[in-house]
Amino acid sequence: MFDFKAAAIDRKDIIIQEKEIVSIDGEVIFYSNFFSTDESDKLFSELNSCIKWRQDKIQMFGKYLPLPRLTAWYGDEGKSYTYSGIVQHPSPWISVLSQIKERIEKTAEVSFNSVLLNLYRDGTNSVAWHSDDESELGQNPIIGSVSFGSTRRFSFKHKQNKSQKIDIDLTHGSLLLMRGPTQHHWLHQVAKTAKIVTPRINLTFRIIQ
Numbered sequence: 001m002f003d004f005k006a007a008a009i010d011r012k013d014i015i016i017q018e019k020e021i022v023s024i025d026g027e028v029i030f031y032s033n034f035f036s037t038d039e040s041d042k043l044f045s046e047l048n049s050c051i052k053w054r055q056d057k058i059q060m061f062g063k064y065l066p067l068p069r070l071t072a073w074y075g076d077e078g079k080s081y082t083y084s085g086i087v088q089h090p091s092p093w094i095s096v097l098s099q100i101k102e103r104i105e106k107t108a109e110v111s112f113n114s115v116l117l118n119l120y121r122d123g124t125n126s127v128a129w130h131s132d133d134e135s136e137l138g139q140n141p142i143i144g145s146v147s148f149g150s151t152r153r154f155s156f157k158h159k160q161n162k163s164q165k166i167d168i169d170l171t172h173g174s175l176l177l178m179r180g181p182t183q184h185h186w187l188h189q190v191a192k193t194a195k196i197v198t199p200r201i202n203l204t205f206r207i208i209q
């Protein structure tokens with residue numbers, strides 16, 4: 001179990017505050033400044049230039065439509081991932097991704113074996129309501145979500161009690177941990193917005209069984 005009493009973790013320069021976002025029917029914890037601004041600036045530009053971004057298409061109403069964002073999948077050999085009918089075969093780990101993975105593993109207290117990356121080029125890019133509940137993620141998946149670049153609003157909506165909604169702004173250098181039964185009871189999305197014109201990169205570290 002996660003120790004909520006440990007309210008902050010030491011980073012060399014500052015204390016990272018943790019905040020519980022969801023506690024009913026799930027466990028979601030947010031660290032707003034997990035990476036320093038300096039580090040986050042460097043990681044954003046490295047990811048922006050080094051990642052092999054791809055434009056996937058999904059089949060809807062008999063047509064193939066481009067996803068409203070670019071994606072990439074990295075991980076241990078053989079850890080393929082299927083979502084919305086798209087099969088992603090992993091590219092091997094690169095140094096920048098391994099560094100980020102190692103940093104968040106200390107806090108998440110697990111070893112991740114894969115990461116899905118999303119590049120939201122501007123506010124027209126988004127991800128629709130969904131849960132990360134694919135069978136290869138196991139019963140109660142733990143997901144470590146790291147964000148760099150533009151702040152975008154991440155929303156939760158309870159599946160049974162639809163009036164229950166929680167919004168959280170995912171800032172540059174933040175970490176959001178989702179675990180426990182969260183994916184069974186909550187949907188999440190990043191909605192389109194006319195306010196944002198600059199890019200954002202999100203990495204969701206996962207454990208493929």
Ligand SMILES: O=C(O)CCC(=O)C(=O)O
Nearest residue numbers: 116118127154190202204
């Ligand atoms: O961009 C985000 O913050 C979330 C992305 C997401 O939910 C996903 O890739 O499954």
Ligand SMILES: [Mn+2]
Nearest residue numbers: 130131132188
């Ligand atoms: Mn998701």
